[in-house]
Amino acid sequence: MEKAELLKQRIGIIGGGQLGKMMILEAKKMGFYVIILDPTPHCPASSIADEHIIAPFDDEEGIRELARRSDLLTYEFEHIGVSILKDLKEEGYQIYPSPESLEIIQNKYDQKKVLKKNQIPVPEFIQISNLDDIRAGAEKFSYPLMLKSCTGGYDGKGNYLIKDEEEIEKAYKQLGEGKVPLMAEAFVPFKKEISVIVVRGLDGEIEVYPVGENLHKDNILIETKVPAQISAQVEKRAMELAHRVIDIFAGVGIFCIEMFVSDNDRVLVNEIAPRPHNSGHYSIEGSITSQFENHIRAITSLPLGSTSLVKPTVMRNLLGEAGATGEAKVEGIIETLSLKNTKVHIYGKKVSKAQRKMGHLTTVANNIEGAAKEALKASELIRIKS
Template sequence: MSTPLFSSPFTLGILGGGQLGKMMLYTTRKWDIATYVMDKDDTAPAFEGCTVFFEGDIMDYQAVMEFGEQVDVLTIEIENVNVQALQDLEDKGIAVSPSARVLNLIRNKAVQKQFYLDNNIPTAPFQIHATPELNHGKNYPFIWKSAEGGYDGKGVKVIRQESDLADLPQVECIYEDMIDFELELAVIVARNASGEMKTYPVVEMEFHPEANQVEYVICPARIDDTVSQKAREIALQVSAAYDHVGLLAVEMFLTKNGDILVNEVAPRPHNSGHYSIEGSVTDQFEQHIRCVLDLPLGNTDSTVAAVMVNLVGEEGHTGNVIYDGIEEILAMPGVTPHIYGKKQTRPFRKMGHVTVVDKDVAVAREIAAQVKERIRVVTEE
């Protein structure tokens, strides 16, 4: 007989209390699984949905050790955690997914890029530097990326001339060829501890030109079946190389000549999978819980075409949040807003998302554009 998980003393721990943690709790509450969450901010989105909330820094070794020793299985909602503590918890026999080994291969982008090279995974040509070098020998323009700490468009810059390197932080970084791509795609791979694997359909991502954040995620991607199959096969190749447990979101470029290059990965639920709450048989958050608890994987098929719109703070607005226009979008067909519960907004901060579903992906994308125009994340006057 398997270990009792439901309505039992079993406890799942989640490091990080942001919106991804909050949305994981949709499943644990549905299944009556006891869930502990740790975050340094007691106003974090996941605060109200967990069984017990622990206030603590997930980068602090002792805090993570003390938290991890109280749970049966430990997972994350963000990669910036104390990985040494995770390794020591694994050595004590606590199941940690994704493992410390996988996080060490992914959280540093320079290590991640070298991993692709070592495992014959197609990726853009790159150089690794200890600090930004003026005498780099790379043709302009190219992409500078901080090796650690970058997220939501931070830690990434287009270098068009030598002077663009002058004010960059003096940290380990990557110089990457600028790819002349047709589309940016993503595939989420689910893998449980027993080795069962499934992929979600390929999605297409449209980015904000200034913030370098995803504005729209479109499922299914507007590509032909041959490209879709190739993208899913490469995602499975990446997943097999990492030998991870949980979700792995694989972001890719589709080049103008039809090649697919892996950009980067995230070992957790991901922005590119938010559409699945309304658009899939099994949403990505439930799937992640299934993976880390070694339960059978759910069906990854789409039930309807879906487009996700990110809701981010408007420029010029910092303070108590107001969702101006939310009543208007609620009256639109196929529209479901998700508000993350962050009380304070600031420019480009992720505050929520909206899913638009329709039997026709073109119609869903058109409505998504209307949603983008009608709702604004602002502050009180």
């Protein structure tokens, strides 16, 4: 493709949530035409997309229509039907990251097998078919034992931490009693959870973002601090693993590699997301080039932008408050924006639910302590209720 034609490409995005919206915001700065597919008429990305195909994520004809209208396809989450994407690729459509990478990553057991085969350090794991397999896993790894759905889980959904033998049957029942594929992992007594956002272009160019330090509550990401407060040795190991992982999957676009840091400073890969990630939201204000801009650059054959950190940055998620599900109402926005170093992102979801990701805020400061202090204060000022 001629250089002059690069910016005329039509980008199709499967998914119109907040990740799709933030991709579009960057794509429009560069002049791209963007089409989304999402079953929700007023999804976050619908107000800024050039076109919106309203169809379920498993609607093959809808996805084919998106492909026909686009020059290339990408996606904002991994729980989509991979078979239609593989068919489309065989027919000559451009899809990034590749359906082959997605097929492996969206099954956590297959993902771990590929990582282990390539000598990437991961927690010990086994496949689970029945209750006896869970008991065997407990015998092998001891308690606590992490039971996981191999497909479909997010924000801790599809996970169950089994603390003793009495919880085995309850865990097995809660995760579908074998109706969905399961795996068990040895619990890692980690001292930190970290993640690395890495981007790879079509020409193989790779850029890696600084290591982020993540705080979770109830398996939902609450806060990301960048740079992570880790040793130089851990930082070097995490960056090396990010390079190796994206090479293994021949990834194009943004990938997030979530990792554990154990007590002895060993770094283990937990999970991979082949898309922009919640822990990379800080990059909108905190990096020279955000993860969303670099994702668009990568999949459209544009040169990658610098991933350097502008200043220490803290991102905190804004979750729907506990209570009845209903129309979203934002309170405290004026007070929050009175904090001069803080930016607020409201996703535009019409309905607020308890623990639903409704937005995030980012604070940039001269040091990580100052950023964390202001970000915490900001998160206490703003509320999203129904």
